Amino acid sequence: MAAAAGTLGRGCPCSERKRRRGPVMKKPDWFLIGMLVAALCAWAFPSAGAGGGWLRPELTVNAGVALIFFLHGLLLSFAALRAGTVRWPVHLVVQGCTFVFFPLLGLALLPLLDAGLSPELVLGVFFVCALPSTVSSSVAMTATARGNVPVAVCNATLSSLIGVVLTPLWISVVTATTGQRLPLGEVILDLVLWMVLPLAVGQLLRPLLGAFAQRHKARVNLADRLVILLLVYTSFCESVRREVWSGQSPWALLGVGLLSLGLFFAALAAVRLVCRLCKLPREDEIAAIFCGSKKTLAAGVPMAQLIFGATPALGLILLPIIVYHQLQLLVCSVLASRWAQRDQATD
Known part of the structure; x- marks a missing residue:
């Protein structure tokens, strides 16, 4: 069916005209704009x-998480999760990159980072290295690139659960x-209480509320993203009120961006090399690349709130994962489309 659809698309004059015009420009991601607005609102209000504000972050943060x-x-989907469990070589590659390669690379970079960045930004960069993989975007991009979607679902979910223990351990x-x-x-108890337990409750209620x-x-996705934006806003508010940002130079922020890009491409190359050495099927390799190189903002913001508490520097600690999130979406979108x-050309 996919091959037939691809043939039909190539034979359609409309499709041919669209290809001659070049790629269609995508609308700006409102979530990306929303994070910028949340940060600006924190600066203004x-x-x-x-802490002590009318939003009551000491209560709303845990409820939001x-x-x-x-x-x-x-x-x-439990069915998709179960379907991907048998591909254990891919799981080893993804989880090894996420929780071994990334943190070890971060540890190796610490002496260099200490020389050029503030302690809060250094911790933020390592926090990126210690975070689990994404769920929704990894699965979506694996599907777009025609990779093994059940493997992506399984690995992304497994990564989130392992991260409850390994992320704070590395930190x-x-x-x-x-x-x-x-x-x-x-x-770890807080992470289990506010992340794993609600996830389990959601799974148990799927027969009633899943459809x-x-x-x-x-x-549902809109509500999820709005809550994340609220957490981003509250994370930056205390930093602004305590004037944590006043000592940060633009060059340090540029350095965070370059570091994030370097980390991403290092992970991308490492996963691809291991997949080739293990001779994994192409569909598994695609899933491993997207799951093994990406880091979660959706879980990263809540985890930072729970791990670091109400520290005034929380906004600085979160900055590297916010930058990394945007870069990984941009690069992975290009890769998935390409x-x-x-693959369509070979059908």
């Missing part, structure tokens, strides 16, 4: 989302070198 993962649980390694002590047990959530998936077109 920091008191509302800072729980809502995000409850909605993820409602939308997560505790770095904070210990600076003389800070991360209450690891309390942090409703799928019918209104666009609205691979999909190449």
Whole structure:
């Protein structure tokens, strides 16, 4: 059917005219714009989302985190998750890159980062390295590139669950070198309580609410993203009120962008090399590349809120993952489109 559709598309004069005109420009991602607006609102109105503000971040943050993962649980297909479990070589590649290669690379870069960035930005860069993979965008781009979607679903979900333990564990390694002590047990308990438990509740309620959530998936995703924007806003408010940003130079922010790009391409090359050495099928390789090179903003913001608490520098710590998120979406969108077109040409 896919081949027939591809043949029909190539024979259609309308399709031919569109190809001659070149690629169609995509509309700007409103979520990207929304994060910029949230940061600007924090600069203009920091008191509302800072500690003691009328938004009551000490309460709304945990409630927002729980809502995000409850909605993820409602939308997560257990059938797709089960279908991807048998491809264990791909799981080893993805999880190894996410929780071994990335953090070790981050540790190796720490001496260089300390020389040019503030301690908060250094911690933020390593936080990116320690985070789990994305779920929705990894699956969507794997589907676009005609990769193994069940494998992507399985790995993205598995990564989120493993990250509940390994992400704070890696962070505790770095904070210990600076003389800070991360209450690891309390942090993991909080992550389980506000992330894993709501996800499990969402899964348990799928027989009752799953069909409703799928019918209104666009609205569910909208609610999910709006909550993330609220968390981004509250994360930046305390930083602005305490004037944490006043000592940061534009060159440091540019350095964060270049570092994020370097980390992404290093992971991309590492995953692709291992997949080729293991002679994985092309569909599995595509899923591994997207899942193994990406880092989650959707879970990263809530995790930062729970791991680092109400530290005034939370906005700075989150900046690298916000930058990395935009870069990975841009590069992976180009890759997914290119691979999909190449596969269609061979049908």
